[in-house]
Amino acid sequence: MSAPGVTERLTAFVQALRAQGIPAGPAETVDAGAALEVLGFDDRELVREGLAAALVRRGGQRAVFDAAFDLYFPAGVGVPELARDDRPRDLEQLREAVAAALAEGDQQALAQLAGVAVEMLGGYGAGSGAGGGFSAHQTLDRLQPQTLIVRVLAAIRAAGGGSDEGGEFTDRLTRDEVRRRVEDFRGNVRTEARRRAAEVRGRDRVAKHAIAPAADRVDFLIASRAQLAQLRRAVQPLSRKLATRLAARRKRTTRGQIDLRRTLRRSLSTGGVPVRPAFRHRRPGRPEIVLLCDLSGSVAGFANFTMLLVQALRDQFSKVRVFAFVDSTDEVTHLVTAGVADPEHLGARILEEAAVVRWDGHSDYGGALRGFTGKWLDAVGPRTSVLILGDARTNGGDPNLDAVRAIRDRARHVYWLNPERRALWSTGDSAALAYAELVEMHECRNVQQLSTLVTRLLPV
Amino acid sequence: MGTGFFSSVDDVSAQLAEVGYLASTAVATTVFLADRLGKPLLVEGPAGVGKTELAKAVAAVSSSRLVRLQCYEGIDEARALYEWNHAKQLLRITAGRDETWEDARTDIFGEEFLLRRPLLQAISGTESTVLLVDETDKADVEVEGLLLEVLGDFQVTVPELGTITATRDPFVVLTSNATRELSEALRRRCLFLHIDFPDPELELRIVKLRVPGIDAALADSVVRVIAALRAMDLRKLPSVAETIDWARTLLELGAGTLDEQIVRESLGVVLKHQDDITKAGAGLKLDQVLDAS
Numbered sequence: 001m002s003a004p005g006v007t008e009r010l011t012a013f014v015q016a017l018r019a020q021g022i023p024a025g026p027a028e029t030v031d032a033g034a035a036l037e038v039l040g041f042d043d044r045e046l047v048r049e050g051l052a053a054a055l056v057r058r059g060g061q062r063a064v065f066d067a068a069f070d071l072y073f074p075a076g077v078g079v080p081e082l083a084r085d086d087r088p089r090d091l092e093q094l095r096e097a098v099a100a101a102l103a104e105g106d107q108q109a110l111a112q113l114a115g116v117a118v119e120m121l122g123g124y125g126a127g128s129g130a131g132g133g134f135s136a137h138q139t140l141d142r143l144q145p146q147t148l149i150v151r152v153l154a155a156i157r158a159a160g161g162g163s164d165e166g167g168e169f170t171d172r173l174t175r176d177e178v179r180r181r182v183e184d185f186r187g188n189v190r191t192e193a194r195r196r197a198a199e200v201r202g203r204d205r206v207a208k209h210a211i212a213p214a215a216d217r218v219d220f221l222i223a224s225r226a227q228l229a230q231l232r233r234a235v236q237p238l239s240r241k242l243a244t245r246l247a248a249r250r251k252r253t254t255r256g257q258i259d260l261r262r263t264l265r266r267s268l269s270t271g272g273v274p275v276r277p278a279f280r281h282r283r284p285g286r287p288e289i290v291l292l293c294d295l296s297g298s299v300a301g302f303a304n305f306t307m308l309l310v311q312a313l314r315d316q317f318s319k320v321r322v323f324a325f326v327d328s329t330d331e332v333t334h335l336v337t338a339g340v341a342d343p344e345h346l347g348a349r350i351l352e353e354a355a356v357v358r359w360d361g362h363s364d365y366g367g368a369l370r371g372f373t374g375k376w377l378d379a380v381g382p383r384t385s386v387l388i389l390g391d392a393r394t395n396g397g398d399p400n401l402d403a404v405r406a407i408r409d410r411a412r413h414v415y416w417l418n419p420e421r422r423a424l425w426s427t428g429d430s431a432a433l434a435y436a437e438l439v440e441m442h443e444c445r446n447v448q449q450l451s452t453l454v455t456r457l458l459p460v
Numbered sequence: 461m462g463t464g465f466f467s468s469v470d471d472v473s474a475q476l477a478e479v480g481y482l483a484s485t486a487v488a489t490t491v492f493l494a495d496r497l498g499k500p501l502l503v504e505g506p507a508g509v510g511k512t513e514l515a516k517a518v519a520a521v522s523s524s525r526l527v528r529l530q531c532y533e534g535i536d537e538a539r540a541l542y543e544w545n546h547a548k549q550l551l552r553i554t555a556g557r558d559e560t561w562e563d564a565r566t567d568i569f570g571e572e573f574l575l576r577r578p579l580l581q582a583i584s585g586t587e588s589t590v591l592l593v594d595e596t597d598k599a600d601v602e603v604e605g606l607l608l609e610v611l612g613d614f615q616v617t618v619p620e621l622g623t624i625t626a627t628r629d630p631f632v633v634l635t636s637n638a639t640r641e642l643s644e645a646l647r648r649r650c651l652f653l654h655i656d657f658p659d660p661e662l663e664l665r666i667v668k669l670r671v672p673g674i675d676a677a678l679a680d681s682v683v684r685v686i687a688a689l690r691a692m693d694l695r696k697l698p699s700v701a702e703t704i705d706w707a708r709t710l711l712e713l714g715a716g717t718l719d720e721q722i723v724r725e726s727l728g729v730v731l732k733h734q735d736d737i738t739k740a741g742a743g744l745k746l747d748q749v750l751d752a753s
Binding site: 025034049050057169233244245344 | 685
């Protein structure tokens with residue numbers, strides 16, 4: 001390696017990636033070193049792409065990599081150039097400058113202005129002392145870039161950017177574009193705040209907390225709206241992957257068992273020599289599946305995602321039925337089937353159109369399970385796998401273990417997928433451990449865990 | 461080490477552009493590294509963003525021959541690597557009835573009776589080669605093991621012939637649509653490149669290059685509408701191939717600019733699902749029926 005300190009910086013960077021769930025081993029680090037050797041350090045973007053080629057191993061990890069890269073290989077140190085000479089004096093001037101840059105779509109200016117904004121508005125505590133730092137949230141809160149859209153549109157129109165032909169249609173396109181630019185600018189501010197915080201508090205600490213995890217490791221319970229939308233988009237490709245896996249398992253189990261009786265009968269026609277062996281084909285019936293989902297506030301995101309996933313996998317099962325509950329149970333199979341086209345509003349539609357909430361929207365496991373066993377117990381039979389999704393937080397009510405027992409006794413398998421950390425089971429009002437004594441309970445906090453569970457648990 | 465086709469990252473961009481492939485920084489950098497470090501390049505990304513075209517373009521600029529292995533479910537060693545031409549061997553044996561077994565045996569396992577499949581083709585011969593393993597994820601896990609073996613040190617052992625080693629390492633591109641997880645070992649052996657949809661600026665250049673004669677303003681609005689569509693939550697997002705198709709369609713229709721009418725009529729070129737078309741119509745607010753006046 002050429003420059004001093006590069007090796008250390010690179011290994012620290014790889015360490016940070018590992019902590020964020022990108023499994024880069026020594027071989028990858030060596031590759032990364034070789035890539036740097038070939039590319040040199042003149043162009044930061046080339047270095048970024050080169051390291052990504054060597055260290056990133058799948059598509060979803062790129063965002064994590066980029067955030068870490070900005071921390072460990074920052075574009076500069078301290079306040080960016082623009083901030084030193086003709087910096088905006090106050091908030092209003094800064095907003096003007098940001099609006100102008102948004103209208104231009106000038107990436108470079110926006111990146112610099114993000115730096116200025118963090119410098120001006122984002123500092124807290126003792127500025128750059130030990131107790132202080134920089135907050136992206138605080139910066140955006142004071143700057144309010146989303147309120148600039150109207151101003152930016154006016155600027156674009158004045159510049160003649162939106163041509164008059166097409167009229168309203170072009171206008172709407174432009175508005176969407178400006179919205180996306182504002183979103184990018186917010187991303188710039190976050191990166192910049194992380195960079196400045198890293199200067200104050202040390203990179204490794206910031207890397208540990210400030211980088212968002214890759215999509216398939218996002219915790220269901222704390223996923224933001226944008227992350228949930230990203231997860232919903234992942235349903236289709238993920239379901240294809242899982243379907244291939246399930247099909248492969250099915251193929252493997254039916255391979256190559258000799259059916260002795262039929263082979264011997266056939267061998268009679270060839271003088272007792274088994275020329276054509278006959279194989280035993282088990283014809284496995286595809287399993288039926290019943291989902292029973294808790295849709296109360298905290299776990300709704302997890303339940304919705306799983307519903308969509310099972311629905312996307314429906315050709316792997318002979319029958320899929322979905323039931324949802326908050327404090328009473330209702331069948332929502334038809335809504336889920338229709339919801340594939342519009343996954344975004346699935347949760348809301350279920351709450352509107354099905355009788356899942358009777359009282360106040362707090363989950364009542366006892367009542368909901370009683371409702372299920374009373375009305376739909378015949379949906380569960382000896383070929384059914386039941387998946388119960390929920391955090392088992394009964395709000396102090398009766399957990400109704402008898403109902404779970406009744407379901408277990410009729411079904412082929414019952415699994416409980418709990419989106420909470422195992423350490424939290426049966427703390428507070430959670431009856432998780434009581435349920436776990438009756439049926440297998442698995443921690444299922446993110447997409448990664450869910451996909452392994454689906455392929456491992458479901459019978460073939 | 462390496463194939464040595466290119467002298468720098470800019471050189472990669474310039475050369476690929478000459479054969480009509482406009483590479484983003486990420487693509488150019490990774491191709492350059494694969495060329496220099498002599499590692500295979502694993503390219504992932506949605507359908508229609510130009511994964512296969514990349515291999516073809518690299519072959520074109522380096523004037524190498526392109527050997528293509530198209531993977532499918534159930535592909536095996538005999539289809540990917542080599543097999544013996546049994547029919548020809550039988551003919552040879554029957555033709556030489558009066559010779560000894562020794563002569564016949566040494567003869568029928570010679571070069572002449574070997575059917576070279578793509579992987580073996582790529583590492584034999586002296587000219588420079590680009591090996592394209594297309595849709596690697598469709599193949600079974602056993603084939604992945606085979607690929608690892610071959611791509612590891614570019615040599616294959618045929619029991620009757622001995623070891624065949626490449627005199628010139630091929631430039632290897634593997635593509636995958638991520639329908640199945642490729643094994644960690646294979647990923648580790650490769651440089652990874654995720655080609656995503658190009659940014660508007662690059663896409664505009666691609667459209668202008670691929671659809672000559674298109675009006676600049678029209679191309680610009682096409683790319684903008686496509687960008688708006690990709691920001692929506694659709695089942696199948698339009699890829700670059702669809703952008704080009706659509707631009708061609710509009711050119712055929714003689715549209716000078718985009719308005720709602722034309723977009724609504726030709727949306728079927730861009731989107732492949734009916735519910736996507738409905739959703740896009742609502743998103744672009746095409747559902748308001750226009751006055752014909």
